[in-house]
Every structure is written in C-alpha cells, then in structure tokens.
Amino acid sequence: MNVLVVNAGSSSLKVRLLDGDDRLTASLDLGEWAGAEETEELARFVGGLRRVDAVGHRIVHGGAEFRDPALLDPDVRRRIADLTELAPLHQPRGVAGIDAIARVLPETPAVACFDTAFHAGLPDAAATYALPREWNQKWGLRRYGFHGLSHAYAGRRAGELLDRQATTLRLVTCHLGAGASLAAVSDGRSMDTTMGFTPLAGLVMATRTGSVDPGLVLWLLQHAGLSTSHVSRALEFESGLAGLTGGSGDMREVLRGVADGRPESRLAFGVYTHRLRREIAAMTGSLGGLDALVFTGGVGEHSPDVRAAATADLAYLGVEVDETANRAATTDTDISASGAPVRTLVITSREDIEIARLTRAAIRRTRPGLQAGEPGGPSERGDPVDPVSP
Numbered sequence: 528m529n530v531l532v533v534n535a536g537s538s539s540l541k542v543r544l545l546d547g548d549d550r551l552t553a554s555l556d557l558g559e560w561a562g563a564e565e566t567e568e569l570a571r572f573v574g575g576l577r578r579v580d581a582v583g584h585r586i587v588h589g590g591a592e593f594r595d596p597a598l599l600d601p602d603v604r605r606r607i608a609d610l611t612e613l614a615p616l617h618q619p620r621g622v623a624g625i626d627a628i629a630r631v632l633p634e635t636p637a638v639a640c641f642d643t644a645f646h647a648g649l650p651d652a653a654a655t656y657a658l659p660r661e662w663n664q665k666w667g668l669r670r671y672g673f674h675g676l677s678h679a680y681a682g683r684r685a686g687e688l689l690d691r692q693a694t695t696l697r698l699v700t701c702h703l704g705a706g707a708s709l710a711a712v713s714d715g716r717s718m719d720t721t722m723g724f725t726p727l728a729g730l731v732m733a734t735r736t737g738s739v740d741p742g743l744v745l746w747l748l749q750h751a752g753l754s755t756s757h758v759s760r761a762l763e764f765e766s767g768l769a770g771l772t773g774g775s776g777d778m779r780e781v782l783r784g785v786a787d788g789r790p791e792s793r794l795a796f797g798v799y800t801h802r803l804r805r806e807i808a809a810m811t812g813s814l815g816g817l818d819a820l821v822f823t824g825g826v827g828e829h830s831p832d833v834r835a836a837a838t839a840d841l842a843y844l845g846v847e848v849d850e851t852a853n854r855a856a857t858t859d860t861d862i863s864a865s866g867a868p869v870r871t872l873v874i875t876s877r878e879d880i881e882i883a884r885l886t887r888a889a890i891r892r893t894r895p896g897l898q899a900g901e902p903g904g905p906s907e908r909g910d911p912v913d914p915v916s917p
C-alpha cells in the first residue's frame with residue numbers, strides 16, 4: 528500500500544510518499560505552510576504522484592475522544608477542527624493539510640494519526656493535574672502529551688537496534704525539534720511525558736518557553752499590565768531559545784553564538800540543556816530505572832553538543848556517552864561508552880513510517896475483506912493485519 532504522509536508541524540510541512548516496504552519514493556518539504564502559494568505547490572506535487580492508495584495525516588491534538596487513528600470523513604474532520612483551541616499553533620495546519628489533500632485526491636481514503644494517542648494510556652497519577660476535581664471532569668483537563676508518533680517510532684526502533692523486544696525496555700525518548708518533549712516508555716507504553724494539556728509545557732523549545740511557574744503567568748496578567756493575547760504570543764513565539772538570545776530559536780544559531788563567546792547564547796544553551804538533563808532524570812523516576820536513552824528530532828539527531836551537555840553528570844544513572852562516537856554519529860547509532868550500563872542511542876525521527884504503519888492498519892481494519900495482493904491486502908508487506916499497540 529503506497530501511503531502519502533502529511534506532517535504539518537509548527538515550523539514546517541513535510542510530505543512523504545512511502546511504498547509498501549516503507550521506501551521513500553517522493554518527498555516535499557515546505558518551510559512555511561497554509562498560505563495560498565504553498566497549498567498550490569502541495570496540490571501540484573500530489574497531482575504529479577503516480578499511485579497513492581491511502582493518505583495518513585499527523586494531527587497534533589486528539590483531545591479526549593481520539594485514542595486511536597481515525598478514518599477521515601466530514602464528521603471526524605469537524606471534530607478535529609473543534610480541538611483547535613487546545614493547540615492553536617498546530618491544529619489549523621493539520622486541518623489545512625486534510626482539506627488540501629482531499630481536494631486533489633477526493634476518492635483516496637485518509638486516516639488521521641494523533642500525536643496524543645500514544646500517551647492516552649498514561650497512568651492516572653501521571654496524567655492528572657492537582658486541580659479542583661470538577662474542573663478536570665468538566666473541561667477534560669489532563670496531561671495529553673504530544674510527539675507520540677515520534678516517541679513510539681523511536682521506542683520501537685531502539686528495540687530493533689538493541690536487538691531486544693520493545694516490551695522489555697525502559698526508555699527515555701528525547702524528541703528535540705522546534706517543539707521538544709520527553710517520554711518515559713516502559714513495555715512500549717508511555718508512562719510519563721513532559722508536555723501537558725497543551726504543547727507549551729515541559730522543555731525549553733525554539734520559541735516556546737516550556738514550563739514556567741503558573742504564578743508568574745498570573746503576575747504578568749495581573750500586575751505587569753499585559754493582555755492575555757500578548758502573554759500568550761510571548762510564551763509561544765517569543766520565548767525559548769529565541770527569547771533568551773534575541774535571535775531565531777534555531778539551535779545552530781545558538782551554537783554559533785556560543786562559539787563566538789556571546790554570553791546570551793551561552794546562557795540560552797545552559798538553560799536549554801539544564802532543563803533537558805533535569806527532565807531526563809525526572810523521567811527515570813517514573814520508570815523505576817533506565818535501559819536506554821534515545822535522542823531524536825532535528826536537534827537530537829544533529830547536535831553532539833546538546834547530547835554531550837544533556838548527558839554530562841548522568842553517570843549516576845548509568846548513562847555514559849563515548850565522545851568520539853557522539854561526534855561521529857550520523858544516523859541510528861549507539862553512542863554509549865563501552866561498558867556503560869545504559870545504552871544511549873541517536874535515532875532519526877521517522878514519524879512518516881509510524882504514520883504509514885498506523886494508516887495501513889486502520890484501513891485494513893475497516894476493510895477486513897481485502898485480498899492478498901490488492902493494494903493494502905494482507906500479504907503485501909510484513910505488517911500484521913491487526914494493528915498492534917506500539
């Protein structure tokens with residue numbers, strides 16, 4: 528089954544066509560997304576593809592209702608759009624992707640795959656905020672968690688690299704892109720994660736603040752004379768690395784500033800990696816131990832400096848990185864020091880493979896009568912007919 532994967536993130540749109548063996552056969556990357564020009568470019572690209580059997584969309588927020596991938600129809604699309612206020616930065620881009628592809632491929636089945644789904648089974652103690660109980664019930668306030676497609680893929684791939692069943696591993700997966708989050712993964716399931724009710728919580732990100740004292744936000748609103756929309760814009764777009772350096776939020780720029788001896792770049796790098804190291808350690812508290820630490824996402828894959836700083840002083844957890852291997856890592860590598868009790872891995876983020884896998888499974892579930900050899904038929908690739916939880 529050829530699956531067209533559409534991944535609308537906060538900083539980019541990535542479109543990939545994967546064949547039945549997950550081989551990448553076409554791709555398009557758009558930096559900006561959801562303007563008229565890009566929508567036209569996307570339509571041209573999709574119109575030129577030879578065979579698309581199914582479409583898989585990354586949707587950031589599934590709310591309380593979507594715990595599994597969902598076959599798209601007008602009702603599902605509307606329910607996804609209704610979740611916009613929970614992820615105002617991301618959800619409209621996902622919906623724009625659904626609409627843009629539906630115009631070019633109106634007959635092709637499409638599946639929504641949710642960032643939140645991997646975390647839907649978080650233990651209650653990890654998912655629940657200590658707020659008035661009625662609020663939690665009335666508004667569905669809880670830790671949803673995000674980047675689940677990336678965390679799930681990284682967890683499974685770590686099992687392959689270590690030649691161990693994912694079900695016997697305790698992992699901390701670090702998705703470090705423009706947005707960033709950690710997951711504590713045990714037996715292939717998410718036990719904890721740093722993002723929360725929205726993708727604003729947790730780690731320091733490119734332009735997002737990550738967690739701050741809620742009392743600080745109240746103080747800004749009540750005593751600093753700032754409007755809600757001003758504070759909201761600042762926390763989403765003018766904070767994080769960009770806020771601390773006054774620059775773009777791109778880690779490469781921060782690293783150049785560090786090399787040039789700029790004090791604000793050094794502080795930004797210090798704040799980013801301090802939070803990261805602290806949260807990695809915190810995640811191990813939710814696992815009761817650690818077998819492997821995984822770095823993925825643009826920063827996690829490409830920055831040996833961030834990996835080195837994040838793991839410095841974690842030897843007490845068994846994490847020790849081989850500096851030569853760390854510097855040389857390109858893709859899917861073990862960078863642990865020999866004899867380190869915990870393996871440290873670098874894994875290229877392949878949300879596209881995860882989305883394609885879930886899309887094939889969702890389509891097979893709705894069409895149990897598919898014959899072997901048909902697009903999507905059971906024996907076309909090694910996937911099990913029934914979806915397996917990651």
Ligand SMILES: Nc1ncnc2c1ncn2[C@@H]1O[C@H](COP(=O)(O)OP(=O)(O)O)[C@@H](O)[C@H]1O
Nearest residue numbers: 536538704705706777778779824825826829830
């Ligand atoms: N060589 C590099 N060194 C450090 N950071 C990098 C490097 N290459 C890319 N990055 C970072 O990766 C980020 C993008 O990560 P990515 O996972 O592709 O983004 P997204 O969250 O949009 O999916 C950029 O903000 C950039 O800072």
Ligand SMILES: CC(=O)OP(=O)(O)O
Nearest residue numbers: 536537673705706726
């Ligand atoms: C959920 C989220 O933060 O996604 P991204 O990293 O694509 O912004």
Ligand SMILES: [Mg+2]
Nearest residue numbers: 536537704705
């Ligand atoms: Mg991303």
